[in-house]
Amino acid sequence: MSLIECRDLTRTYTRGSEKITPLDGLHLDIERGGFVALMGPSGSGKTTLLNLLAGIDRPTRGSLLIDGRPVHTLSRNALAEWRSEAVGYVFQLYNLVPVLTAYENVELPLLLHSLSRKERHQKVAAALDLVGIADRSDHYPRQLSGGQEQRVAIARAIVTDPTLILADEPTGDLDRESATNIMDLLKRLNTELGRTIVMVTHDPKTTVWCDTVLHLEKGKLADSNADDSSGTESHNQTMTEISS
Amino acid sequence: MSRNTHLLLGLSALFITLNGCDQGGGDTTASNDVGPTRATIPAAFFTTDRPTEVVDLIQIKPTASVGDSVVFLARVGGRVEPFVDGLAIFTVADPSLLSCELMGDEDHCPLPWDYCCEDPNGITAGSATIRLNGSAGTPIAANAEGAGGLEPLKFVIVEGVVNERNDEGLFVIDATEIWVGGKPMRGMPRRGSLAGEENEGASTGDTDAGEHDHGDGVAHDHDGDGKPDH
Amino acid sequence: MRRLPFEYAVRNLGRSPSRLLMSAGGCGLVVLLAMAAGGFVSGMQDSLKISGSPRNVILMGAGSEESVERSEIPMRTPGIAATGIRGIAIAAGVEAISPEVHLAIPIQLQTETESPTEENEANALFRGITPSAFLVHQEARLTEGRFPETGADEVAIGRLAARGLGLEGEDRILGSTLVVDERPFTIVGVIDADGGVIEGEIWIPLSDLLIIGQRDTLSCVVIRTTDGDLTSAHGFAATRLDLELVATRESDYYASLAAFFKPIRFMVMITAILVAAGGVIGGLNTTYAAFASRVREIGTLQTLGYSRLAIVRSLVEESILTASIGALVAAAIGILVLDQVTIRFSMGVFGIQIGPGVVALGLLGGLTLGIVGAVIPAIRCLRLPVPEALRSS
Numbered sequence: 001m002s003l004i005e006c007r008d009l010t011r012t013y014t015r016g017s018e019k020i021t022p023l024d025g026l027h028l029d030i031e032r033g034g035f036v037a038l039m040g041p042s043g044s045g046k047t048t049l050l051n052l053l054a055g056i057d058r059p060t061r062g063s064l065l066i067d068g069r070p071v072h073t074l075s076r077n078a079l080a081e082w083r084s085e086a087v088g089y090v091f092q093l094y095n096l097v098p099v100l101t102a103y104e105n106v107e108l109p110l111l112l113h114s115l116s117r118k119e120r121h122q123k124v125a126a127a128l129d130l131v132g133i134a135d136r137s138d139h140y141p142r143q144l145s146g147g148q149e150q151r152v153a154i155a156r157a158i159v160t161d162p163t164l165i166l167a168d169e170p171t172g173d174l175d176r177e178s179a180t181n182i183m184d185l186l187k188r189l190n191t192e193l194g195r196t197i198v199m200v201t202h203d204p205k206t207t208v209w210c211d212t213v214l215h216l217e218k219g220k221l222a223d224s225n226a227d228d229s230s231g232t233e234s235h236n237q238t239m240t241e242i243s244s
Numbered sequence: 245m246s247r248n249t250h251l252l253l254g255l256s257a258l259f260i261t262l263n264g265c266d267q268g269g270g271d272t273t274a275s276n277d278v279g280p281t282r283a284t285i286p287a288a289f290f291t292t293d294r295p296t297e298v299v300d301l302i303q304i305k306p307t308a309s310v311g312d313s314v315v316f317l318a319r320v321g322g323r324v325e326p327f328v329d330g331l332a333i334f335t336v337a338d339p340s341l342l343s344c345e346l347m348g349d350e351d352h353c354p355l356p357w358d359y360c361c362e363d364p365n366g367i368t369a370g371s372a373t374i375r376l377n378g379s380a381g382t383p384i385a386a387n388a389e390g391a392g393g394l395e396p397l398k399f400v401i402v403e404g405v406v407n408e409r410n411d412e413g414l415f416v417i418d419a420t421e422i423w424v425g426g427k428p429m430r431g432m433p434r435r436g437s438l439a440g441e442e443n444e445g446a447s448t449g450d451t452d453a454g455e456h457d458h459g460d461g462v463a464h465d466h467d468g469d470g471k472p473d474h
Numbered sequence: 475m476r477r478l479p480f481e482y483a484v485r486n487l488g489r490s491p492s493r494l495l496m497s498a499g500g501c502g503l504v505v506l507l508a509m510a511a512g513g514f515v516s517g518m519q520d521s522l523k524i525s526g527s528p529r530n531v532i533l534m535g536a537g538s539e540e541s542v543e544r545s546e547i548p549m550r551t552p553g554i555a556a557t558g559i560r561g562i563a564i565a566a567g568v569e570a571i572s573p574e575v576h577l578a579i580p581i582q583l584q585t586e587t588e589s590p591t592e593e594n595e596a597n598a599l600f601r602g603i604t605p606s607a608f609l610v611h612q613e614a615r616l617t618e619g620r621f622p623e624t625g626a627d628e629v630a631i632g633r634l635a636a637r638g639l640g641l642e643g644e645d646r647i648l649g650s651t652l653v654v655d656e657r658p659f660t661i662v663g664v665i666d667a668d669g670g671v672i673e674g675e676i677w678i679p680l681s682d683l684l685i686i687g688q689r690d691t692l693s694c695v696v697i698r699t700t701d702g703d704l705t706s707a708h709g710f711a712a713t714r715l716d717l718e719l720v721a722t723r724e725s726d727y728y729a730s731l732a733a734f735f736k737p738i739r740f741m742v743m744i745t746a747i748l749v750a751a752g753g754v755i756g757g758l759n760t761t762y763a764a765f766a767s768r769v770r771e772i773g774t775l776q777t778l779g780y781s782r783l784a785i786v787r788s789l790v791e792e793s794i795l796t797a798s799i800g801a802l803v804a805a806a807i808g809i810l811v812l813d814q815v816t817i818r819f820s821m822g823v824f825g826i827q828i829g830p831g832v833v834a835l836g837l838l839g840g841l842t843l844g845i846v847g848a849v850i851p852a853i854r855c856l857r858l859p860v861p862e863a864l865r866s867s
């Protein structure tokens with residue numbers, strides 16, 4: 001069974017009399033442990049799909065099973081609880097809370113779980129260590145570089161040990177070097193920790209880290225062999241730099 | 245939590261303070277003076293036989309002297325509180341004086357037995373104080389209201405002896421016998437003054453004790469009390 | 475419900491010091507206003523409530539029961555009352571009967587620096603008295619100086635009345651000069667009266683006031699009874715129709731005065747509430763702007779799994795903190811600055827009273843402002859779907 005099963009997944013927005021359908025009857029399976037790049041022109045529905053997978057938006061039609069759970073049927077509160085356990089979200093603009101330190105930002109999702117302060121500390125320290133930013137744990141976001149901020153954001157996304165990590169253009173706002181570092185980090189999470197990652201990207205160079213590349217166009221998968229999710233069209237270039 | 249409680253307590257204390265003026269307001273009658281003890285006024289003061297050939301108060305007041313026996317017709321009233329709590333003393337006013345309830349709808353007195361639209365000097369000149377004395381020669385220690393049917397606005401014929409008078413309006417009568425009549429009404433200012441009219445106006449709620457508490461707006465509601473409008 | 479750390483709310487205060495200053499300041503102003511209104515109402519109320527003794531009876535003119543200043547009764551009344559009323563208290567061998575004139579007269583305080591002008595003229599409530607006034611009004615005490623002498627152009631002044639004229643401290647009060655009807659009067663005594671209306675009055679020998687007021691009638695006669703039984707006084711008033719009197723228990727008189735001023739207190743409270751409501755609406759906008767600038771962050775917190783309730787709660791905590799800062803500062807200012815500020819009024823002078831109840835009212839107002847001022851904008855911000863919140867910059 002795939003980790004993610006989308007069937008006829010459709011999202012329609014109504015703005016006044018106008019109807020926009022950024023996602024239109026999508027069929028998609030994503031295997032456990034995959035690292036999927038989601039590409040496509042602007043407005044093709046990438047973020048919409050990611051939001052549905054994250055459970056912060058709900059489909060207008062169709063079904064969405066994640067880890068066997070029918071996400072499309074969950075209530076708002078059940079979705080929130082599910083998110084806090086199963087999903088880690090990485091944003092293009094990091095979205096760290098500016099008034100909290102790196103450590104506190106990473107701790108934030110853990111506060112939703114019944115953990116002792118000590119357990120929380122262990123998890124936060126491990127996550128910060130993993131992303132290589134342990135020495136900046138009491139820095140505030142404004143005291144960090146973009147790449148460092150995104151590392152903290154990734155630590156925040158993985159600290160709860162989610163099954164699924166979603167990233168919306170995580171390198172979109174970073175310079176080449178930082179982008180490479182972030183991609184290396186994501187790849188490590190994928191290979192060493194076995195995390196399933198779905199990443200929206202504009203940059204074809206980042207797809208070399210991924211094992212599957214999906215193209216969205218007007219709310220549908222562009223290439224017909226999309227169901228072949230085990231495809232390995234990209235080579236595993238773990239921890240290597242992209243030549244510019 | 246305890247701070248919240250304190251805040252709440254403080255606020256409710258303030259509301260109580262604000263509301264306190266409700267209780268203090270209005271015409272606070274000194275109810276704690278001496279409780280009225282109506283029963284002690286002897287029935288012998290009252291007669292149901294109306295004396296005939298009686299003149300109005302104003303006709304005998306200027307000429308009567310201390311010690312004279314007098315008989316006159318008047319109406320209970322002339323003051324905001326015609327009866328004295330704890331003493332058998334009450335005031336009467338001459339029938340020619342127009343009390344509030346006999347005036348049109350546009351009158352302004354807070355109480356029906358007020359003579360607010362009359363000249364104060366006229367009221368003083370046309371009023372008398374009636375005392376019902378006990379054996380000691382001083383007023384009986386009881387409110388006369390209700391005794392023998394005495395009520396504000398009712399006609400009375402008082403027989404008694406002039407105890408005190410002066411030219412400024414003082415006129416004190418020690419009553420020996422009182423006939424209590426009925427009440428007049430607008431357009432019929434002498435109704436209730438004749439024999440057989442004792443119950444005129446008596447059935448109306450006009451002079452219930454509760455009337456004391458009426459505010460301005462209610463006091464004028466003459467037509468709401470069931471009297472026919474003339 | 476899993477809560478956001480309180481720390482988050484606290485740190486958010488530091489996001490924009492200028493906005494914090496504006497919000498806390500606005501809240502403080504509303505609190506100060508509420509306290510001023512509450513202090514006004516309770517000051518007026520209390521001054522009337524504690525005034526007048528239930529043992530005293532005021533004889534005043536029939537028809538002017540509601541205002542002793544309008545009452546006129548014959549000069550011979552006290553003498554007749556002395557023989558006509560039973561149960562009059564005797565103090566120091568004298569019957570406690572106080573013939574009085576109550577008059578509001580414009581006065582000016584004479585200072586070395588400025589000559590009296592129309593501008594610093596203000597109405598003061600004068601009470602023309604004889605020495606027996608102190609036998610009848612036992613709460614009144616001459617705490618400084620001495621009783622004013624008849625014909626010597628002297629007065630004694632109530633503590634609050636003095637403060638209302640800007641006179642504080644015995645050295646400054648005693649010896650100061652009041653100009654009444656272009657005639658200088660020297661203050662020779664200070665009267666305290668447990669905060670009652672007498673403290674807002676100026677006492678002057680009766681015959682001096684009769685001359686100033688060009689009158690030959692008294693305002694009232696106040697009599698202290700031995701036991702508070704007013705039966706004889708009521709009987710006297712109903713008997714001496716020539717004097718045209720009514721007898722009123724002194725404490726009841728002030729209670730009815732309090733009732734008379736109720737509409738004014740009501741107006742003051744309503745005005746305060748309306749102004750405060752304006753403040754709330756202004757505050758709502760400020761808070762909304764503050765929250766709206768954080769919608770992406772709010773969306774992020776929701777993405778992490780925080781419920782909308784948890785977020786509203788944190789925003790309200792933040793707003794209550796802001797409001798509390800303003801409210802506490804305002805309460806301190808209110809207690810230090812507003813308390814005992816004198817208000818001149820037709821019945822004399824009273825002091826704004828910032829008691830525990832008024833402070834509580836102010837703080838509670840601030841708290842309400844904090845809660846209401848946050849809940850509405852927070853709900854508005856949280857109505858935005860998470861994807862849209864994340865999309866906003």
Ligand SMILES: Nc1ncnc2c1ncn2[C@@H]1O[C@H](COP(=O)(O)OP(=O)(O)O)[C@@H](O)[C@H]1O
Nearest residue numbers: 013015020022041042043044045046047048862
């Ligand atoms: N909440 C919304 N209301 C209306 N239209 C929306 C909303 N969210 C997205 N859209 C529209 O859906 C389309 C796809 O958006 P999106 O998934 O963000 O595209 P992208 O592939 O660039 O991430 C766009 O045209 C966008 O304007």
Ligand SMILES: [Mg+2]
Nearest residue numbers: 046047048168
């Ligand atoms: Mg997008």
